[in-house]
Amino acid sequence: VTRTAALVPAAGRGERLGPGAPKALRELGGAPLLVHAVRALAAATAVDLVVVAAPAGSTAEVAALLAGEPAAPRPAAPVRVVAGGETRQASVAAALAAVDDDVDVVLVHDAARPLAPSALADAVVAAVRAGHPAVVPGLPVVDTVKRVDGTGRVLATVPRADLRAVQTPQGFRADVLRRAHAAAAASPGAPATDDAGLVEALGLPVHVVPGHEEALKVTRPLDLVLAAALLARRAGAGPA
């Protein structure tokens, strides 16, 4: 039975990485970021189906890219590719519309977090199945954080002990994520920066579980250097 689906919005451009391929298709260690991300989700014990939202004109290409994936260490979950939307939120909604009715838990994962371990997806799903309607992985904030005004003057140092830098995959009861997206679509405003934010807007509780350092987001060119070093370390050939 298909009970847990992982959604991957991958229709965005990622301008901060500079001109070139769409962000999800940037290469890391010989494979696009999206392939790394989907491979880890499909290998997670808790994931039964992966749905990728690709750029509307590129669904066949993206499906071909993902088709050749090896099914080790266990038969990997099947991958479906659908057309995404104009925004990240629209792409998640499109992927959500493509999951079967018997799916009761949904993960949403950034293609730009290629090295999030399968075990992180499993831990998030477990926390949802333990009773939390919405779960996000998060790490403590290690840098001192200050709030500034428009001129660059510091207004305050932000207490950071209770801050968490949140990552993906985020996990949801399927009905909760559907309600959150329906409500967001009905009230156009500033888009939330993550799916949990849409659930918070409904007034429902969101729970944080420990994140993983390797689930970093590849946003800037520097991040690709860091991700490559981590990938090399996994292969037992780290630069250190």
Place this chain on the structure above:
Amino acid sequence: VTRTAALVPAAGRGERLGPGAPKALRELGGAPLLVHAVRALAAATAVDLVVVAAPAGSTAEVAALLAGEPAAPRPAAPVRVVAGGETRQASVAAALAAVDDDVDVVLVHDAARPLAPSALADAVVAAVRAGHPAVVPGLPVVDTVKRVDGTGRVLATVPRADLRAVQTPQGFRADVLRRAHAAAAASPGAPATDDAGLVEALGLPVHVVPGHEEALKVTRPLDLVLAAALLARRAGAGPA
């Protein structure tokens, strides 16, 4: 004339990196973190003197470690080593007490940020000399940040457009930093996480200038992997 001094508190333990050498003496690419940090400061055009606060029993060893540094590309600024204190704040105060009276601008830099470029030190000094009494480098926060309660429940997503993750070197008018440290020493409370916080506590303005991605803080074992990758990239032999 010696007009700008850079202070490096390096007397801490750095437990988060695991057992072993004090944090500042961890190796990165064949040299301790502290050596990298001091080398970059001493090479900065704007820096005339570097003062390192070492563990009280290790000043001679630390001085020997720093003595062999090459003086390229320009004659590097001289380096002094003094005994640090029990806390980071006490070590900064000890280093500050060791600078000459004609020093009018002071930088404070973490030994744990080994790859902060010399140009970042120069930019911070320039902003102080342009009239800001206190200057910190800062980067936008790219992750979604949430505030949690003691049970891990999300209280709110923190608006991040006006947040900056601040780095070092931080720069100060020498008289301002002296006043800030004197006030902090006189009012024992929760220690500030950075020197700019002490200036904020005086009610004086702190200005943020653009930080640098390579000025990352080496806090966890993972950070050493990342720093090694950056160092390899600088050497033209990156792992990507």
